[in-house]
Amino acid sequence: xxxxxxxxxxxxxxxxxxxxxxxxxxxxxxxxxxxxxxxxxxxxxxxxxxxxxxxxxxxxxxxxxxxxxxxxxxxxxxxxxxxxxxxxxxxxxxxxxxxxxxxxxxxxxxxxxxxxxxxxxxxxxxxxxxxxxxxxxxxxxxxxxxxxxxxxxxxxxxxxxxxxxxxxxxxxxxxxxxxxxxxxxxxxxxxxxxxxxxxxxxxxxxxxxxxxxxxxxxxxxxxxxxxxxxxxxxxxxxxxxxxxxxxxxxxxxxxxxxxxxxxxxxxxxxxxxxxxxxxxxxxxxxxxxxxxxxxxxxxxxxxxxxxxxxxxxxxxxxxxxxxxxx
Amino acid sequence: xxxxxxxxxxxxxxxxxxxxxxxxxxxxxxxxxxxxxxxxxxxxxxxxxxxxxxxxxxxxxxxxxxxxxxxxxxxxxxxxxxxxxxxxxxxxxxxxxxxxxxxxxxxxxxxxxxxxxxxxxxxxxxxxxxxxxxxxxxxxxxxxxxxxxxxxxxxxxxxxxxxxxxxxxxxxxxxxxxxxxxxxxxxxxxxxxxxxxxxxxxxxxxxxxxxxxxxxxxx
Numbered sequence: 001x002x003x004x005x006x007x008x009x010x011x012x013x014x015x016x017x018x019x020x021x022x023x024x025x026x027x028x029x030x031x032x033x034x035x036x037x038x039x040x041x042x043x044x045x046x047x048x049x050x051x052x053x054x055x056x057x058x059x060x061x062x063x064x065x066x067x068x069x070x071x072x073x074x075x076x077x078x079x080x081x082x083x084x085x086x087x088x089x090x091x092x093x094x095x096x097x098x099x100x101x102x103x104x105x106x107x108x109x110x111x112x113x114x115x116x117x118x119x120x121x122x123x124x125x126x127x128x129x130x131x132x133x134x135x136x137x138x139x140x141x142x143x144x145x146x147x148x149x150x151x152x153x154x155x156x157x158x159x160x161x162x163x164x165x166x167x168x169x170x171x172x173x174x175x176x177x178x179x180x181x182x183x184x185x186x187x188x189x190x191x192x193x194x195x196x197x198x199x200x201x202x203x204x205x206x207x208x209x210x211x212x213x214x215x216x217x218x219x220x221x222x223x224x225x226x227x228x229x230x231x232x233x234x235x236x237x238x239x240x241x242x243x244x245x246x247x248x249x250x251x252x253x254x255x256x257x258x259x260x261x262x263x264x265x266x267x268x269x270x271x272x273x274x275x276x277x278x279x280x281x282x283x284x285x286x287x288x289x290x291x292x293x294x295x296x297x298x299x300x301x302x303x304x305x306x307x308x309x310x311x312x313x314x315x316x317x318x319x320x321x322x323x324x325x326x
Numbered sequence: 327x328x329x330x331x332x333x334x335x336x337x338x339x340x341x342x343x344x345x346x347x348x349x350x351x352x353x354x355x356x357x358x359x360x361x362x363x364x365x366x367x368x369x370x371x372x373x374x375x376x377x378x379x380x381x382x383x384x385x386x387x388x389x390x391x392x393x394x395x396x397x398x399x400x401x402x403x404x405x406x407x408x409x410x411x412x413x414x415x416x417x418x419x420x421x422x423x424x425x426x427x428x429x430x431x432x433x434x435x436x437x438x439x440x441x442x443x444x445x446x447x448x449x450x451x452x453x454x455x456x457x458x459x460x461x462x463x464x465x466x467x468x469x470x471x472x473x474x475x476x477x478x479x480x481x482x483x484x485x486x487x488x489x490x491x492x493x494x495x496x497x498x499x500x501x502x503x504x505x506x507x508x509x510x511x512x513x514x515x516x517x518x519x520x521x522x523x524x525x526x527x528x529x530x531x532x533x534x535x536x537x538x539x540x541x542x543x544x545x
Binding site: 019020021022023024025026027128129135137138139140141192194195240241242243244245247248265266267272275276277278279300303304307 | 333335336337338339340341343345350372373375377378379380381382384388390391392457458459460461462463464466502503505520522526527528531
């Protein structure tokens, strides 16, 4: 078991998301930074999609009630096991009773806002409709369908096996360092134009691609509300409700874009300017509130290539961990 | 979009959107259901999800080239026949007005009708379930009397309760769980629309029909 010691809200149990339930109105949920979740699981010899804790608010503390291998990925949050400083993106061992502290993310080598606590075996919460991710709106999945609270105890599949086949003492280079993407020094994500793209004014489109967009405080797992130039359609656009996915950039009548994130509802009705490509959603998921982001126009081929790069990062992570453990 | 030909677009690399031309009609929706049944079986499609006269394809893997799947989709649409699903009729008892219908006065104000006239027009039709979406168990319905259409609220309500019966523009719907909404709530029903332990988890599916029964009117 691991026991949550912090009162800090908004930490949730996530895996790589719930697929196949859109037909019932159920969105995907899942880790805001799927590469960090998968990376942590690879370090521990887990299935890539094993459930972990996503931590967006710090400080955060847990106690291990039994010996446990674990890894903290995503943001570099000055992790300590009792008083011992820990390397980020590294497999460690805890003994029963030890406390893991996660502090404020350091914005040094890479900027990030969410940490993932992965444990060997994965968190053993029940899978609901094929996933262990928390569905906050539907109040199911994850731990009792809600964000974690102080005193919650989460079981670990296989009882936190230590050492042995899994081993510890090895790490990964975070994708933010090995696959950086910036424009004029501002973190960037690639976007494929969507159905209503050509219905926006030329000035709006020019501003969309050329200006930095601020991630406002009204941003969360449901969506990132951005502020910047006012984006306007050439004429009113009449929309019918239709399916959307995380990454879709909707522009309501106020002219300020909203990027749908992992907890977004699966249907929308606002004009869509574009979609942040799947391969870059982790970058946005890690962008801190108050920071800026730039958009890069991508072609289909470029988006497919970006996805290949992300897959290759995962392949390489698997290979490196195998090498380090053998 | 209401162009003459269907529109095909991408939602990033994980989904495609197909939109039927013309005004929103049940006949078109029946073709959308038929298209969903056909393309949902394609190996690259994880899920074919109907919207209002449109269809989103959630992709199991990203195709290298888009041309092929677009051509197959357009050709399937051209050949498809309406699939008039014979679903269930589900009756929902509704308490109209009062504390559970806080925006009834706004619908009265906009339409110029009395509460009784609004209730009569809202509870008369049979509403076909076009699609599910928005949140677990929520249904998009067709068939509302255009005389009670009322624009969405300028400022969305932070949370309306599950079971809230509301009007947004020319559509009506019932919230399946608590959450934010820009629609005008005119009543409430006690029905449970979603239970992840049930199979299927959603009470309703496309092709089913809803009738609102007047349980009580609070004027």
